[in-house]
Amino acid sequence: MGRKQLWDQAEVLASAMRLFRRRGYLGASLRDIEEATGLHPGSLYRVFESKDGLFRAALDAYNDQVVRGRVRVHLLEPADPVAGIRSFFTSAFETGLDPDPGCLLTNTAVESFTVPQAAAGVRRGLEAIESGFADALTRARALGLLSADLDVEESAARLLALYQGLLVLVRAGTPLTKLHTITDGAMASIGSEKEGQR
């Protein structure tokens, strides 16, 4: 009974993700959101209750789709986990002519003092990345690609920090060559020989 919802919630959340990633929570006004999603405030508020509710929904969707998707494709599934870790890094900054690089998770972590309701979602996303690293490292070790006495837990934590740092540098406009240098160093630091992998 009643009228059908004319818009797709996943599409709207995808638009909101992009907007929030570019401008941050405080930097994205409701007028911006209306323009990005094509919705009027009434519809937005009926479903998401508030700007904050929309943001939390967008962050959850980002975790479920973007973050976990990238973790799966680069860290869990590849037959060569070492190459997967590398591509997890490079795909974060080799975004072509993307006008708003960076990661909603990283940006929100930094903004989370002004948007405390988002802290839990941030933590969940970071954990997903870290355990993805741990999985890839464990598999790489089992395959003999990395040293048998590699400390997986420590290395996963360090790769997470390095990944977040890369996303900060991306936002600061660091040139691609330097980001590649950092990636190469990161791979070497877990004991990958990376000959001819580029």
Add this chain to the structure above:
Amino acid sequence: MGRKQLWDQAEVLASAMRLFRRRGYLGASLRDIEEATGLHPGSLYRVFESKDGLFRAALDAYNDQVVRGRVRVHLLEPADPVAGIRSFFTSAFETGLDPDPGCLLTNTAVESFTVPQAAAGVRRGLEAIESGFADALTRARALGLLSADLDVEESAARLLALYQGLLVLVRAGTPLTKLHTITDGAMASIGSEKEGQR
């Protein structure tokens, strides 16, 4: 001739730094700034012209005093550059009961799409840190504390990324033990044996 300025510019900039570090540029309203600095808008605008002008002045002061000060104390001056690198990291998160941890540089880098005037200052600060790492690494290599074939440029870039990543994780509320784990891993990754250094 005329009246004397009743307030100290350095003190006001220090208050502004703290406020901007905690809340970000967009999250700090002029009413907040008035309360934090004790100044009325007329005085603020006479000297700094705009909120943006105050922010740029605060970021410059942060670079000149906080960032370069930390670089000097931990990276340039210590007789043991390896221990200095370690303390540069740990002092970033062992801030006691500081209610607003993190780094204005990191936070501004992330926010720099909504505050583009700050991008230049961010870049300058990041460069100061990176060249500080390079200096410490070069000295450590010369002292025989690190391997002679350590790639200083690459390691400095990677330490910068790791440092920025740590400051993201600090903001996300990561427990101290994990931050220490990451620091230990970072030291090991440049070839430090770090026996009994805590």
Add this chain to the structure above:
DNA sequence: TCCTTAGTTGAACGATCGCTCACAAAAATA
């Protein structure tokens, strides 16, 4: 002492913020 100059004060401006709600439009039910 009076005038000029520099600095302080805080009320108030227009713009924009997040948000509400009365109304219209479409689908399901009677």
Add this chain to the structure above:
DNA sequence: TATTTTTGTGAGCGATCGTTCAACTAAGGA
């Protein structure tokens, strides 16, 4: 068809935003 229920629309609300400025205060020079 008439009624009920859900969804869409957008004007406009009070609050707060960054900013301005006229009145006021203190210091130096004549």
